[in-house]
Amino acid sequence: MNSRAGAARQAGTALLWAALLLAPYWLPWVGGYTALGARVLVLGLAAMSLNFLLGFTGVVSFGHAAYFGLGAYGAGLTLKLLAHSTPLALFFGTLAGGIAGALLGALIVHLRGVYFAMVTIAFGQVFYYIAFRWNSLTGGDDGLRGFARQPLHFAGYAIDILNNGHAFYYFVLVCFAVTVGVMALILRSPLGRTMLAIRENERRARFLGIPVERHIWVAFTLSCFFTSLAGALYAMVNNFADPMGLHWSLSGDLVIMAVMGGMRSFWGPLVGAAVFVVVQDFLSSITTNWMSFVGLLIVLVVLFFPRGLLGLAQRRGEA
Amino acid sequence: MNVLEIRNATKRFGSLVALRNVALSVPAGELRAIIGPNGAGKTTLFNLVSGFFAPSAGSVLFAGRDVTALAAHQRVALGMARTFQITEIFPELTVFENVRIAAEVAAGYRLRPRLGRSERAEVCRRVEQTLELAGLAAKAKRLAGELAHGDQRVAEIAMALALKPRLLLLDEPTAGMGEQETQEITRLIRRLRAAGELTIVLIEHDMRVVFHLADRITVLCYGELLAEGTPQEIAANEAVQEAYLGKAA
Numbered sequence: 065m066n067s068r069a070g071a072a073r074q075a076g077t078a079l080l081w082a083a084l085l086l087a088p089y090w091l092p093w094v095g096g097y098t099a100l101g102a103r104v105l106v107l108g109l110a111a112m113s114l115n116f117l118l119g120f121t122g123v124v125s126f127g128h129a130a131y132f133g134l135g136a137y138g139a140g141l142t143l144k145l146l147a148h149s150t151p152l153a154l155f156f157g158t159l160a161g162g163i164a165g166a167l168l169g170a171l172i173v174h175l176r177g178v179y180f181a182m183v184t185i186a187f188g189q190v191f192y193y194i195a196f197r198w199n200s201l202t203g204g205d206d207g208l209r210g211f212a213r214q215p216l217h218f219a220g221y222a223i224d225i226l227n228n229g230h231a232f233y234y235f236v237l238v239c240f241a242v243t244v245g246v247m248a249l250i251l252r253s254p255l256g257r258t259m260l261a262i263r264e265n266e267r268r269a270r271f272l273g274i275p276v277e278r279h280i281w282v283a284f285t286l287s288c289f290f291t292s293l294a295g296a297l298y299a300m301v302n303n304f305a306d307p308m309g310l311h312w313s314l315s316g317d318l319v320i321m322a323v324m325g326g327m328r329s330f331w332g333p334l335v336g337a338a339v340f341v342v343v344q345d346f347l348s349s350i351t352t353n354w355m356s357f358v359g360l361l362i363v364l365v366v367l368f369f370p371r372g373l374l375g376l377a378q379r380r381g382e383a
Numbered sequence: 384m385n386v387l388e389i390r391n392a393t394k395r396f397g398s399l400v401a402l403r404n405v406a407l408s409v410p411a412g413e414l415r416a417i418i419g420p421n422g423a424g425k426t427t428l429f430n431l432v433s434g435f436f437a438p439s440a441g442s443v444l445f446a447g448r449d450v451t452a453l454a455a456h457q458r459v460a461l462g463m464a465r466t467f468q469i470t471e472i473f474p475e476l477t478v479f480e481n482v483r484i485a486a487e488v489a490a491g492y493r494l495r496p497r498l499g500r501s502e503r504a505e506v507c508r509r510v511e512q513t514l515e516l517a518g519l520a521a522k523a524k525r526l527a528g529e530l531a532h533g534d535q536r537v538a539e540i541a542m543a544l545a546l547k548p549r550l551l552l553l554d555e556p557t558a559g560m561g562e563q564e565t566q567e568i569t570r571l572i573r574r575l576r577a578a579g580e581l582t583i584v585l586i587e588h589d590m591r592v593v594f595h596l597a598d599r600i601t602v603l604c605y606g607e608l609l610a611e612g613t614p615q616e617i618a619a620n621e622a623v624q625e626a627y628l629g630k631a632a
Binding site (some may be wrong): 150232249250253254255257258260261264265267268270271272273275276279310 | 432435454456457459460464465467471472473474475476482483484485487488490492493494495496497498539542546
């Protein structure tokens with residue numbers, strides 16, 4: 065059973081990478097466009113980063129938009145005020161959200177379950193209101209504008225990711241691939257296995273000699289770094305950062321993507337993000353009530369495929 | 384030398400006194416059984432020793448060192464491992480992975496984001512040895528949650544063993560087991576003793592297992608130390624017969 069399921073999984077992963085690599089070429093054929101692909105990648109990365117904590121450590125955060133938004137504002141402000149450099153913007157954006165996550169995480173890792181979730185929401189809203197109110201720096205309700213991603217320079221070559229949509233998509237794909245590669249490596253390491261241990265049975269983990277709070281903090285901090293990298297990329301998709309990127313409703317959206325796609329599978333949240341973004345893109349052009357259709361979809365998934373869309377596909381593959 | 388020493392430990396939960404002034408010493412290499420009627424404070428004693436909670440008064444010494452103020456994971460790092468009365472495993476991971484997590488923690492790798500080839504091979508060898516010893520090698524790839532109850536109990540012991548402990552605390556290892564499974568566990572515990580200088584403290588209700596395995600027996604009753612001695616002495620002790628064995632008859 066193991067070898068066949070393993071082969072099916074490898075084939076699935078290869079197919080997924082092929083689809084991502086060729087997305088700019090097949091998306092127009094199905095009514096999509098390259099920028100939509102970039103949005104899926106960025107939100108998928110954020111959902112996978114959240115799921116690093118939610119699905120693989122068993123800790124529920126409802127405030128990950130805070131780190132996503134800090135990444136976005138960090139990148140935007142870097143481009144606007146500090147340096148016209150895309151790599152530096154990514155670096156400082158990731159650092160902003162990651163460090164905030166590390167500091168706040170240290171304060172809350174002793175909380176469990178709904179208490180942890182509520183405090184993460186509260187922290188997230190703090191950042192939302194700061195961005196909303198601090199007009200002079202953040203542009204307030206209108207969002208942060210007046211910056212643009214910059215061409216990349218490699219040893220004399222310039223790659224124009226600003227005006228060339230395809231180039232930008234592949235830039236996002238490279239960032240995505242590196243980050244999920246790091247995630248996958250960690251999940252297969254001793255550190256990753258202690259996270260699974262905490263998810264599976266916290267008491268057993270503790271009495272196997274794992275300092276549970278410290279390991280949850282490490283997982284939370286890593287998750288925040290990954291999420292804020294996604295946020296920094298998000299600011300570059302539209303050359304825009306808005307307070308809604310910090311709002312708790314986005315935190316909820318990320319949880320929905322992870323649950324809908326399948327929390328227990330590595331790629332599930334990406335699938336969830338793809339469905340979410342495409343449904344949003346398609347329905348919001350038809351009706352302003354698109355969210356109620358998304359809601360219906362979530363209810364159906366949770367009722368009929370409790371392991372998520374990808375969880376269902378994998379179960380079929382193993383049977 | 385005493386691997387475990389408990390000095391005048393008292394544990395109160397509100398107005399309930401679960402343990403009152405209990406003193407206990409277990410020398411290296413001994414297998415000590417702790418018996419007593421339900422509610423005697425046996426598991427409370429284990430929780431004090433393993434760091435689940437702190438005593439209200441008194442202290443716990445491990446290999447001569449006062450560990451009363453140490454957290455559970457720090458006591459594990461010093462060489463103390465325990466199992467639980469209700470099986471605590473990682474149900475959605477394989478038996479191999481369950482034991483590997485313990486082996487990696489024991490090797491000091493728990494925060495490592497990657498392992499070298501030789502380190503990984505060493506851990507795997509350690510896991511395979513432990514599974515072999517526990518008789519679970521054939522079930523290594525099964526999900527722990529899908530094993531029969533008896534095998535889950537053994538898997539939990541295997542996880543504790545992978546920590547390479549000096550002191551192993553077993554809380555009713557045969558709880559809920561049939562005749563044959565009980566015999567297998569008994570044989571496993573005897574093998575563990577033969578393999579090294581492991582000190583074992585065992586809480587057990589099955590008197591055949593206790594009298595079969597124990598070097599010495601400690602009897603608790605209503606949170607107090609009632610008697611302590613060799614199996615023969617305990618069997619002949621009138622207070623024990625009255626409070627414990629007599630009650631069963």
